Amino acid sequence: MGSVLRPCQEFGPSGLKLGMQIHGLIYVLACNVLISMYGRCSAYSDCARRVFEDIESKNLISWNSIISVYSQRGDAVSAFQLLSSKQREGSGYSFTPDEYTFGSLITAACSCVDSGLCLLEQLLTRVKKSGLVSDLYVGNSLVNGFAGFGCFDYARKIFEQMSQRNLVP
Secondary structure (H helix, E strand, C coil): HHHHHHHHHHHHHHHHHHHHHHHHHHHHHHHHHHHHHHHHHHHHHHHHHHHHCCCCCHHHHHHHHHHHHHHHHHCCCHHHHHHHHHHHCCCCCCCCCCCCHHHHHHHHHHHCCCCCCHHHHHHHHHHHHHHCCCCCCHHHHHHHHHHHCCCCCHHHHHHHCCCCCCCCC
8 A cells, every 4th residue: 555655745736635535445444344244243243334334425335235235144124224325425435226225135134034025026036127137146146045035936037037056056
């Protein structure tokens, strides 16, 4: 990092501006890694949330990291509340869920015994709107999710819509 920032100090005010931008990127990158690290240590998942809350300019990776933490813990309520709050917030950059966001949310939905199927159906609608049904990662997650709830017709239809298919040994 020093080798990237050191030249910035030699260019005066224009270098300072670039150095500040690099600083911001390094900070967000480090925070995203910390969220994942704390999230994997179940006793410290509150630390992951605190790191997330401290990031001023959250990017898609920040949001995906914290949603993934809750998903891996089986805390679907928190995962979906985060998504909902970001979409209501409307500030900053436009948040468009990607294949990793949907993968984590599908995992979270599958952890809900009572409402999981309903959540999966809602996610399927959002995934279709986003054009990610054909994505291998999202498609496989949906197929596994619906099959896990015994909805084999849904699973088969999704499988047939996938542009790529792979075999899982």
